[in-house]
Amino acid sequence: MGVIFEPFKIKMVEPIPLTTREERERRIAEAGFNPFQLPASAITFDLLTDSGTAAMSAEQWAAMLVADESYAGSRSFEKFAAVVRRLTGFRHVIPAHQGRAAERILFACAAKAGQRVPNNCHFDTTRANLEYLGVVAEDLVIAEGRDPASLHPFKGDVDLARLERFLDQHRGLVPFGMCTITNNSGGGQPVSLANLRAQSALFRRHGIPFFLDACRFAENAWFIREREPGQQGRSVAAIAQECFALADGCTMSGKKDALVNMGGLLALNDDDLAARCRQLLILTEGFPTYGGCAARDLEAYAVGLEEGLDERYLEYRAATTRYLAHGLNRAGIPTVQPPGGHAVFIDARALLPHLPPEQLPGQSLVVALYVEGGVRACEIGSVMFGKRGADGGFVPAALELVRLALPRRCYTQSHVDRVIEIAASVAARKESLTGFAMVERPQYLPHFTARFRPLAPARAFAPADRTGRGRDPPRC
Numbered sequence: 001m002g003v004i005f006e007p008f009k010i011k012m013v014e015p016i017p018l019t020t021r022e023e024r025e026r027r028i029a030e031a032g033f034n035p036f037q038l039p040a041s042a043i044t045f046d047l048l049t050d051s052g053t054a055a056m057s058a059e060q061w062a063a064m065l066v067a068d069e070s071y072a073g074s075r076s077f078e079k080f081a082a083v084v085r086r087l088t089g090f091r092h093v094i095p096a097h098q099g100r101a102a103e104r105i106l107f108a109c110a111a112k113a114g115q116r117v118p119n120n121c122h123f124d125t126t127r128a129n130l131e132y133l134g135v136v137a138e139d140l141v142i143a144e145g146r147d148p149a150s151l152h153p154f155k156g157d158v159d160l161a162r163l164e165r166f167l168d169q170h171r172g173l174v175p176f177g178m179c180t181i182t183n184n185s186g187g188g189q190p191v192s193l194a195n196l197r198a199q200s201a202l203f204r205r206h207g208i209p210f211f212l213d214a215c216r217f218a219e220n221a222w223f224i225r226e227r228e229p230g231q232q233g234r235s236v237a238a239i240a241q242e243c244f245a246l247a248d249g250c251t252m253s254g255k256k257d258a259l260v261n262m263g264g265l266l267a268l269n270d271d272d273l274a275a276r277c278r279q280l281l282i283l284t285e286g287f288p289t290y291g292g293c294a295a296r297d298l299e300a301y302a303v304g305l306e307e308g309l310d311e312r313y314l315e316y317r318a319a320t321t322r323y324l325a326h327g328l329n330r331a332g333i334p335t336v337q338p339p340g341g342h343a344v345f346i347d348a349r350a351l352l353p354h355l356p357p358e359q360l361p362g363q364s365l366v367v368a369l370y371v372e373g374g375v376r377a378c379e380i381g382s383v384m385f386g387k388r389g390a391d392g393g394f395v396p397a398a399l400e401l402v403r404l405a406l407p408r409r410c411y412t413q414s415h416v417d418r419v420i421e422i423a424a425s426v427a428a429r430k431e432s433l434t435g436f437a438m439v440e441r442p443q444y445l446p447h448f449t450a451r452f453r454p455l456a457p458a459r460a461f462a463p464a465d466r467t468g469r470g471r472d473p474p475r476c
Ligand SMILES: Cc1ncc(COP(=O)(O)O)c(C=O)c1O
Pocket: 051, 098, 099, 100, 101, 123, 125, 126, 180, 184, 213, 215, 253, 254, 255, 263, 264
């Protein structure tokens, strides 16, 4: 096959900020060494998240212009609900301003303190929303899903034997089960259709509703088509529809595969639960035909749900992620294998073995990537998921990852090449990277607002020396 190129041309451009190393050293220190606290005007390559960062298409912008902003019964809602029903098959479509709002509403209406919810891996907002209610969030991903080097094609699969034991052990205490497609916290890894079918059958046997956390439903369906025996002849849309048909409902952030900058939804079949969710929606999000979104957002969302399933786009997207991962690997940077859908996850523990988990190797790497070349990445390790144990000691996360998320349809191949160059420069001086300590840790979602301090003098960020090593490479 020839080069897999971007299946679009660029109609509108946005300049990207270019900064000096000195500026970046100052900015990151002012931000408490937390890239979430950096202004976007100080970032050259923003790979913090693939959420809400997509470039919308001409079709999406055009749809926004014909939106019906009626408070109740908007035509745009009807259009949106019809697209969601066609894709998911769920009767009730409840818009929300983003994924976590849908989660909060579902969880508040369906779960209570002392109960337990299984998932392959709960994403941070899912976990936080459950824990906020006093519900235990349990991760039951297969062992391979926790091994960054494993080449298992579906590392998002749930360990079915563990799920069965879990359901037997906690009879009467499981209000619903969840599965995240693709598994973001576990490295953007897909879940196989066979595993979804088996989970669905298990939950149905126990009379427990099954919900998908379906932000990346299209990328998951693409991987099923690519990797699962027997699925090659099917359309990606048909595979996605089958995944939804195996569940009783879903939460979805539209900011990922649906290619919008804002929007989310809850969709489900249970009439009584849907009525309770709508009541809470009215209290906290808005009327059920807009639910925290402008009608123009729903228009763009409806178009994006279909564009996100375009197979040429999905082929290019998977190729971009693979290209970034292979470039990093060639520079000696270990990444979670095989590359996932929306992001490449660097294994910071393997790259920086001199930094133990309590010195936050992932945070050290995100700071270095920023200082080196203005790349903003996200730590997914002990900053995000580390805990205090019963004895007050530090309990690290299972993995110390750094996520380079690829915004959809935003960056070109030369941007990706430059990111690889920057990461390679960091890897070349990896022994000089110092650990970090968290000096302010908020109770929920600490990675957003925590502040850090380097465990050694700031000089450890390799200032330019007389040989020119450590200087910004020339820009083209
Ligand atoms: C798997 C998963 N679930 C839920 C969410 C929450 O969605 P939102 O950011 O729209 O609230 C995210 C966001 O990154 C996610 O990746």
